[in-house]
Amino acid sequence: MVTRTFDKAPSTAPLMLKAVLPALPVIGGLPGIKHAKGSVPDIVLERTGVATDRAHLETYSEVCGFPRGDHLPAPYPHMAAFGLHMALMTDTAFPFAPMGLVHLRNTITQHRPIGVAETFDVAVRAADLRPHPKGSLVDIITEVTIDGELVWDEVTTLFSRHKGGSAESSPAPLTGIEAPSGVVHWKLSGDLGRRYGSVSGDRNPIHLYPLTAKAFGFPTNIAHGMWTLARSLSAVQNKLPDAFTVDVEFRKPILLPGTVVFGSQAYETEILFGVKGAKKPVTHLVGRVTTKS
Incomplete structure (x- = not known):
């Protein structure tokens, strides 16, 4: 196993360009270039000694709906790992071209x-x-450690x-689970992808503008899955324990601008939640929070 250490987060702008090149004829x-x-x-x-930029955290919290806290x-540690994700996926040793994924x-798991x-270390591998x-x-595995x-x-x-695909060897974590019904409507603006892309570094063209998304087969730009996950967790923030695992499945993209409906249902040791379309009952995301013992 070879370890590559970065003294700062890799710049995602050149990595985005590098991600596009394998998709070009x-x-x-x-x-x-070929993977x-x-x-x-x-x-x-890996990155070591990662400190949180409080201004960045505040912007992220505002975009995703989290309150200020200690x-x-x-989902925020994903921000520290995303540049490493991009560096890994754009490495030609990675088995797939990033833009096709x-x-x-x-x-x-928190x-x-x-x-x-607190400062922390981040390690990423496939x-x-x-x-x-x-x-x-x-899978891309990310681990965050503090003093080991x-x-x-x-x-x-x-x-x-x-x-040439075949059946998965084991069922997906959320197989058979449907999103709960809800009444909370989120009206999403057309610039949501640009706002989240600015704070996350994920400026994939499918999220930015209708024109850039159409070049990749979408009718308009779409919301980031990690924004939808974060916004969902912010909606149940007051119910989250200190230690838990959250599983989510992204089932259909959310077209921007648009309105979606969030629903959740709390049980003794878990919370089910989901995001559906407001006009059509299509499920965009389904998730489950499980309390760690």
């Missing part, structure tokens, strides 16, 4: 709250390349569509 097949196939890279990307919102599922003033009925899945203690981890599951 002719250019995408050139050495140094290898068949296995995940045996590398770990601890980081549960779909963020299908996400699992975050082992304990992270204080705003794992578990496996079949899917319509292609393949691969694992305090937060994430599994980002990406889907690559291609022929």
Whole structure:
């Protein structure tokens, strides 16, 4: 296993350009641009001594609906890891071209709250390349530690569509679970993707403008899945324990601008939640918070 250490977050703007190149005719097949196939890279990307920029945290909280507090919102460590994710996915040893991937599922475990003033280390690696009925899945594993203690981890599951897929070896975490009905309407503006992209560094063209999204087959720009996850957790923030796991599945993209409906249902040891369309009962996201013992 090779470890690559970054003294600061990789700049995502040049990595976005690098992510596009493998999708271009002719250019995408050139050495140094074409991605290898068949296995995940045996590398770990890491940052150490990461401190939270309070102004950035405040902007993130405003975009995603979190209140101010002494601890980081549960999805916020993903911000520190995203540049590493991009560096990993744009490495030619990664088995898929980034622009062809779909963020299908996400699992975050908060082992304990992270204080705003705490510094932490972040490590990212790829794992578990496996079949899917319509292609393949691969996970990006993120671990956040403080003085060697694992305090937060994430599994980002990406889907690559291609022929020759087969059934998954085990069922997805939220198989058979439907989003609860709700009455809370969120009216989403057309610039939501640009606002979240600015704070997260995820400026994928499908999220920015109708024109750039249409170039990739969408009728208009779409909301980030990680924004929808974060906004959902902010809506149940007062019900979250100190230690929990949240699983989400992104089922249909949210077109911008638009209105969606959020619903949740709390039980003794879990909270189910989901986001549906306001005009059509299509499910955009379904999630489950499970209390850690």
